[in-house]
Amino acid sequence: MIDLRSDTVTHPSDEMRAVMASAPVGDDVLGDDPTVILLEERVADLLGKEAAVYVPSGTMANQIALRVHTRSGDRVVMDADSHIRVHESGAPASLAGVTIVPVAGIHGIFTADQVVAAAPGPSPDFPPGLFDPTTLVTMENTHNEAGGTVWPLESMRSVSDGARDLGLAVHLDGARLWNATAASGIRLDRYADTADTVNVCFSKGLGAPVGSALAGPRDLIDRGRWFKKMYGGGFRQAGIIAAGALYALEHNRDRLVDDHANARRFAEAAADLDGVTVDLESxxxxxxxxxxxxxxxxxxxxxxxxxDTLALGPTRIRAVFHLDVSDADTTTAIEILHGVATGR
Ligand SMILES: Cc1ncc(COP(=O)(O)O)c(C=O)c1O
Incomplete structure (x- = not known):
């Protein structure tokens, strides 16, 4: 089976497993797992942030970010199709108690003007305390629901500047920021610079088995550690899985361009088929x-x-390319797609 359901389905390679098996470990809850500490330092360094905290999932990293930036009852502005809004099981309302103000991005990308319209500042016409405050904007790069699209750095800067002018914090859901960097050549820290906090995932295109990190200013990350514990994310000898993430950071970033080339080849072949519609721009x-x-x-x-693909709606299917799908697998997948579409 060629598994194109997600880039989360990859299996650790023999070398990755060997590194994990011999990783030095401690107790992450007590803060002394040396491999977790190394991973956190490496991520903070790559993203140009003061500190990072390793957590079990991208969802937890995003939800900790909402929690450290907001108070219950606040409003948070984000694209309507954001992973945080659509796929995190209602956590923003349930855990942080925030209201999401959705804006309609194009390919997941919205503008500073849309933020201003969604987050009106205090008005002299009304007494203080009349409206629930907007305190945070989140961006997602690459944007999953929009098709893995890349935010141009200039657009991110503009939204970030606009948000900061309004006194809002900025969080970047960079679950696949590695892919944005591979596609654009723009360094991770330059994207990260547009946000106060950044979530990055190791268990997607990078092929590690578990985990994500939230990076940002040390005071926010220290506060985030409290929520990690509160949400059940204290994971003791986590050095074993952190070692897989460190291995992935070292070995699996440069090859992401191969996945992009395979996705492009598959998309162009699909676009040629009657009865199949693809937005090649996305x-x-x-x-x-x-x-x-x-x-x-x-x-x-x-x-x-x-x-294997994922049917995501009545007409919509997703195919994702990753390190367990070779060029030859992509050729085979295209042949199979052709056969199914043409009924041969
Ligand atoms: C953009 C984005 N953010 C966050 C997540 C959540 O990651 P996890 O599945 O590790 O909770 C995902 C998962 O696919 C994602 O695509």
Whole structure:
């Protein structure tokens, strides 16, 4: 089976497993796991931030960020299709107690003007305390639901400057920031500079088995450690999995461009098929979203023929390319897609 459901389905390589098996460990809850400490320092350094905290998932990293930047009842501005809004199980309302103000981005990208419209400042016409305050803006790069699209650095800067003018904090959901950097050549720390806090994930395109990190100013990250513990994220001898993340950072970033090339090849082949619609403009990294008449039936036929994809809506299917999908696998997947689309 060629598994294109997500870039989270990768299996650790033998070398990664060997490094994990021999990793020095301590007790992460007591703060003395040397491999976790090394990973946190490495991530903070890569992102140009003072500190980072290793957590079990991207969802936890994002939710800790919401918590450290907001108070219960605050409003948070983000693209309507943000992972935080759509796929984090209602956590913003449940855990941070915030209201999300969704804005309609294009390919997941919104503007500073949209932030201003969504987060009006205090008005002399009303007494203080009448409106719930907006305190945070979040961006997502690459943007998952939009198809793995890359925010241009200038757009991020503009939103960030606009937000800061309004006194708002900025969080970047950079679960796949590695892919944005691979696609654009723009360094991680330059993207990270547009935000106060940044979430990055090791268990997606980088191919590590578990974990994400939240990076930012030391005082916020220290406060974030409290929420990590509160949310059940204290994971003791986590050095074993942190070692996989360190290995992935070292060995699996440069090869992300191969996944992007495979996604592009698959998308262009799909676009040539009758009955399959692809927005090629949105195919900028390792994901391909395409539409067919009946996504569930089409994905079922692909699966029977040896390609697993995700039907995400009545007509929408997602295929994601990653380090367990070779160039040859991509060629095979294209042949199978062709066969299913043409009924041959
Ligand atoms: C953009 C984005 N942010 C956050 C997450 C959450 O990561 P996790 O699945 O590790 O909780 C994902 C997961 O796919 C994602 O795509």
């Amino acid at each position: 195919v900028q990294t390792n994901m391909v979203f395409f539409d067919v008449d009946d996504a569930s039936a089409f994905a079922g036929r692909l699966r029977s023929a040896g390609v």
